Amino acid sequence: MNSKGSLTVVGLGIQFASHVTSGARDHIERADKVLALTGNPIATSWVTELNPATESLDTCYRRGKQRLVIYTAMVDRIMACVRAGLDVCVVSYGHPGYLVHATRESMRQAKAEGYRTEMQPGISSVDCLFADLGLDPGEAGCQTFEATHFLLHKRRIDPTCPLILLQVGVAGELACKKRYGREGLRTLIAVLCKQYGPKHEAIVYEAAQYPFVDPRIRRMPLDAVPRARLSEYSTLYLPPKRRARLDRAMLKRLRLTREEPKAK
Ligand SMILES: C[S@@+](CC[C@H](N)C(=O)[O-])C[C@H]1O[C@@H](n2cnc3c(N)ncnc32)[C@H](O)[C@@H]1O
Numbered sequence: 001m002n003s004k005g006s007l008t009v010v011g012l013g014i015q016f017a018s019h020v021t022s023g024a025r026d027h028i029e030r031a032d033k034v035l036a037l038t039g040n041p042i043a044t045s046w047v048t049e050l051n052p053a054t055e056s057l058d059t060c061y062r063r064g065k066q067r068l069v070i071y072t073a074m075v076d077r078i079m080a081c082v083r084a085g086l087d088v089c090v091v092s093y094g095h096p097g098y099l100v101h102a103t104r105e106s107m108r109q110a111k112a113e114g115y116r117t118e119m120q121p122g123i124s125s126v127d128c129l130f131a132d133l134g135l136d137p138g139e140a141g142c143q144t145f146e147a148t149h150f151l152l153h154k155r156r157i158d159p160t161c162p163l164i165l166l167q168v169g170v171a172g173e174l175a176c177k178k179r180y181g182r183e184g185l186r187t188l189i190a191v192l193c194k195q196y197g198p199k200h201e202a203i204v205y206e207a208a209q210y211p212f213v214d215p216r217i218r219r220m221p222l223d224a225v226p227r228a229r230l231s232e233y234s235t236l237y238l239p240p241k242r243r244a245r246l247d248r249a250m251l252k253r254l255r256l257t258r259e260e261p262k263a264k
Pocket of ligand 1: 092094096097098100123165168169205206208209232234235
């Protein structure tokens, strides 16, 4: 284990200042160097107030560049600070290990090079969705995919289980752009319509990023989604098409007379 240099990644949650845990705050305040990947200048200023040794990694974003090239530049900057012997804290929005390539890849490299690493969980967009839509992921299960991965890997859906798709606003797009095309989104919806039917309910969801602001919850038929206004922060939620069938033979085998009642 390297005695000098460490990497801790923390998340701010989704809602500015009010979702951050005291553990994450401590790490930010104590670090020799903070690298902020918040996507929000106000959040980055807030982090800078907690620790003036803060540098924004959001400046790595360049229009026209492939996202992987941008993420690699972020990882290189993080690792340069760790290798310089600093206790580094990388701050992302949401949960820092949830679809944040730069934090996961830098953790992997730092660990492989013998540096101390730690990830502190944060409140993710999906946690907010559970709360705002009243969805209990333990009840009928929950399937979550990143939209482009879902298409490229032909993932199979269980229509009796709630479906959450992230990054729908940038489906099929690998480069960073000012405005994204709709081709990937149209393809995604065409694939989903085959399974659910065009009039199945879809919810385009955006959690509130500031206190006292309502979340955006827009309900529409599935085939209307390509015409909806989406942002890079939009998540698509599809409720189940039908309930999962109860296996009566299994009920008998387990010597149960009925299923556990669900909270209403
Ligand atoms: C690169 S991922 C990052 C996820 C983030 N680390 C988290 O913990 O939620 C970006 C995607 O997260 C989802 N997301 C981010 N912010 C959101 C918000 N305010 N409301 C709903 N979904 C959001 C969207 O699907 C978006 O395309």
